[in-house]
Amino acid sequence: MLHELPAAARPREKLLSRGASALADAELLALLLGTGMKGKPVLSLSQELLDRFGGLAGLMHADAKVLKSVKGLGPARLAELAAVLEIARRTLQSRLQRGVSFVTPDTVKAYLQLQLAHLDHEAFAVLFLDAQHRLIRMEILFHGTLTQASVYPREVVKHALTLGAAALILAHNHPSGVAEPSRADELLTQQLIKALALVEVRVLDHIVVAAGQSVSMAERGLI
Numbered sequence: 001m002l003h004e005l006p007a008a009a010r011p012r013e014k015l016l017s018r019g020a021s022a023l024a025d026a027e028l029l030a031l032l033l034g035t036g037m038k039g040k041p042v043l044s045l046s047q048e049l050l051d052r053f054g055g056l057a058g059l060m061h062a063d064a065k066v067l068k069s070v071k072g073l074g075p076a077r078l079a080e081l082a083a084v085l086e087i088a089r090r091t092l093q094s095r096l097q098r099g100v101s102f103v104t105p106d107t108v109k110a111y112l113q114l115q116l117a118h119l120d121h122e123a124f125a126v127l128f129l130d131a132q133h134r135l136i137r138m139e140i141l142f143h144g145t146l147t148q149a150s151v152y153p154r155e156v157v158k159h160a161l162t163l164g165a166a167a168l169i170l171a172h173n174h175p176s177g178v179a180e181p182s183r184a185d186e187l188l189t190q191q192l193i194k195a196l197a198l199v200e201v202r203v204l205d206h207i208v209v210a211a212g213q214s215v216s217m218a219e220r221g222l223i
Contacts, residue, residue: 012031014027025046025050025055025056026043026046026047026050027043027046028056029046029049029050029056029059030042030043030045030046032080032081032084033045033046033077033081034077036072037071037072040072045072049070052070054117054118054177054211054212055117055211055212057113057114057117057118057211057212058117058118058211059085060085060088060089060114060118062085062118067081067082089114101132101133101134102127102129102133102134102135102169102204103133105205105207105216105218105219108127108169108171108205108207108216109207109209109214109216111127111135111138112125112171112207112209112214113209113212113214115138116171116172116173116209117173117209117210117211117212117214118211119173119175120175121143121144121175122143122144122172122173122174122175123140123142123143123172123173124140124141124142124143124151124170124171124172125138125139125140125141125170125171125172126138126139126141126156126159126160126168126169126170126171127168127169127171128159128160128163128165128168129165129166129167129168129169129204130164130165130166130167131166131167133167133204136163136164136165137163139159141155141156141159142155151188151192153191153192153195153196154195156168156192156195156196157195157196157198157199157201160196160199160201161199161201165201166201166202167201167202167203167204168196168201168202168203168204169203169204169205169206169207170189170192170203170205170206170207171206171207171208171209172185172206172208172209173208173209173210174208174209174210175210176210177210177211178210179208179209179210179213179214179215180208180215181206181208181215181217181220181222185206185208185217186217186222189203189206189217189222189223193223203223204218204223205217205218205223206218206222206223
């Protein structure tokens with residue numbers, strides 16, 4: 001239990017003295033769970049959950065049926081956890097969609113972690129932006145193994161024109177857990193940049209997303 005830990009290591013005391021940002025993900029989750037189970041302290045249980053679901057982002061998108069199968073999560077705990085995770089998910093999504101200008105890679109990465117990191121299959125998404133780089137809509141346009149042959153530039157162009165987008169950000173996930181752009185990703189990006197330039201829509205970035213990490217191709221100098 002949390003009260004069995006040394007005072008300096010207790011998440012509650014640490015939060016009150018240093019602020020919530022000083023806590024690790026497992027410590028925040030431990031505060032929510034409150035207690036562990038026989039033979040497993042609450043911090044160990046918290047870390048086990050994070051490892052199993054791929055961090056907080058994965059936990060936020062975990063299916064209720066899967067959560068029910070986790071030993072140590074009874075009905076009351078499960079209900080509390082599900083409610084808090086849903087509040088967090090809705091809050092972040094609402095904040096990022098409410099007229100926020102997507103001008104920094106960190107903002108985009110936070111949004112895409114929420115949307116794509118939990119998927120167990122590869123998906124290609126486009127964030128369509130207005131002239132002030134505010135989000136108009138995000139759409140997942142393609143699923144499966146992504147290549148130049150499976151992602152159709154004309155579909156991206158058609159959606160951009162329909163939505164009146166002035167710019168866009170490309171994104172796809174790597175279910176393998178490694179957010180590293182491949183040579184195929186680079187070639188696909190250049191193909192899309194050329195196609196969209198014909199209708200005066202600018203490609204600002206291409207973000208590769210994996211659980212807990214994202215890579216901006218623009219930051220890498222690849223765009």
